Amino acid sequence: MSHQVVEHLTFYGGLTTIGGVHILYTCGDTGIVFDLGMARGFFNGDVRVQTDSGIRSFMLTRMAPPILGLYDPSLVGDLGETELKQVWGKDHLPQVSNLHGFVSHIHQDHMALLPSLRAGLPLWMHRDAYAVYEGVVAAGEYEDTQADIRLVDDGQIVDFGTFRIEFIEVDHDSPGVTGFIIHGPKHRIAFTADWRRHGRNSHRLDRFIERCQTVGVDLLITEGTRMRPDTLFRKPKDRLxxxxxxxxxxxxxxxxxxxxxxxxxxxxxxxxxxxxxxxxxxxxxxxxxxxxxxxxxxxxxxxxxxxxxxxxxxxxxxxxxxxxxxxxxxxxxxxxxxxxxxxxxxxxxxxxxxxxxxxxxxxxxxxxxxxxxxxxxxxxxxxxxxxxxxxxxxxxxxxxxxxxxxxxxxCATGGHASPQEIMELTTRIAPRLVVPLHSLHPTLFNSGGVRKYCPTPGESFELSELVGKQLTV
Missing domain, CATH: 3.40.50.10710 (Metallo-hydrolase/oxidoreductase)
Known part of the structure; x- marks a missing residue:
């Protein structure tokens, strides 16, 4: 693997919202988008769009990432990069020829874009997550996807040519929830997906931490759903x-x-x-x-x-x-x-x-x-x-x-970790930099001394630039 290949990371969604995480990692001409859902925003039960025109509206309201190679061309129509640059206020929107997608689990805010994906797009997810997706489609909640589903198991490593991804199952309130470690030519990026400590499989998070410690993570991306002013100093007591x-x-x-x-x-x-x-x-x-x-x-x-x-x-x-x-x-x-x-x-x-x-x-x-x-x-x-x-x-x-x-x-218990548990995971992994997202209040995150960064929508970095930023903790 050549060390001359540059790694880039672009943050589009989920940065100050709960859900709708859209991040593009590219290395050479290959890239992967994670995740492919939508946060609540411009639409609700009364204001809605149909699939045949919906993806245009989603991209034009920044509810879907502006990556044209993701979507069914017949749904995109004549919408092009010029209009998307205007919407995002950017001079450049990264695109790659060898594009993949990843879905961490089957909650609306992580998978709602699946019916709009183009035929043949390689789409990676855990086999249990796919079983839930098949059930959701059968139940009439969503249309099926045309993407090429690629199933992974816990611990599986997939070689994408210029980088490898190690898929690691975590614990959340839906089966098959999977985070990963990207092994790039120079950097290691860990993505937790949604996770909790009060579920039935808390040990999965310990294994995730141990793998991150073993490989040495440069950048940790973690969800922060429960970061709020009222939870910062008093850890909520969760029902198991x-x-x-x-x-x-x-x-x-x-x-x-x-x-x-x-x-x-x-x-x-x-x-x-x-x-x-x-x-x-x-x-x-x-x-x-x-x-x-x-x-x-x-x-x-x-x-x-x-x-x-x-x-x-x-x-x-x-x-x-x-x-x-x-x-x-x-x-x-x-x-x-x-x-x-x-x-x-x-x-x-x-x-x-x-x-x-x-x-x-x-x-x-x-x-x-x-x-x-x-x-x-x-x-x-x-x-x-x-x-x-x-x-x-x-x-x-x-x-x-x-x-x-x-x-x-x-009788709720939810699927997300407390701020104290997120800090504990972060300090144990000890990355060079942590990015909290999937949160209304990411700037409140106490990272335990680890440098943190909160990207703005559309912000794009070379990995070396991002992890080397001189930031306060």
């Missing part, structure tokens, strides 16, 4: 991941009424635990079609779920609520043969103590249907466990629960 499903079971045991559970379906491991705890509580778990398809398609392929009890008992525990008007996502649900017995609203109302209802945010109106009737002797409970909306004070959700007398229990 393994306790969440136990809390759901406790709610099922605390009432003879219905229990509604709101879990993000992409957290397939948590759904698996929920299935087991529901059975332990003597109930059945009622799912809508979209959620059931995501579970069935993803769970069967996930390496991390191999041998899980939920795979053996789901046919007895899961019931399918055939209410197609509210169970469909934005795209058609894949025609999957589901082995679950159907159930009606009348059957649920007839004996609420037998059921828990998996209730996603868009389907809140179902509460009105299930809470009517002559016999309302027991209070129903709604367990909010990191499903959308992500905060416990959503006005719409609380209005529905109050209207129908449903008790609210917030």
């Amino acid at each position: 991941e393994i306790e969440v499903a136990v809390e759901c079971r406790r709610a099922m045991e605390d009432t003879e009424g219905l229990v509604y559970v709101n879990v993000l379906a992409r957290n397939v491991e948590r759904v698996a635990d929920l299935i087991v705890r529901t059975q332990e509580a003597g109930r059945q778990l009622v799912m809508d079609e979209s959620t059931a398809v995501l579970w069935k398609e993803a769970a069967a392929k996930l390496v991390v779920l191999k041998g899980h009890l939920a795979l053996e008992m789901d046919q007895k525990v899961i019931r399918l609520l055939s209410t197609p008007n509210w169970s469909k996502g934005p795209h058609p649900v894949k025609d999957v043969e589901l082995p679950y017995a159907s159930i009606t609203q009348n059957e649920i109302r007839a004996d609420k103590s037998k059921y828990a209802v998996y209730l996603t945010y868009p389907h809140i109106p179902l509460i009105a249907e299930l809470e009517i009737g002559e016999s309302q002797t027991a209070t129903s409970i709604y367990v909010h466990a990191d499903g959308n909306p992500l905060t416990p004070n959503d006005e719409t959700l609380l209005k529905w629960l109050t209207e129908f007398g449903v008790q609210y229990r917030y």
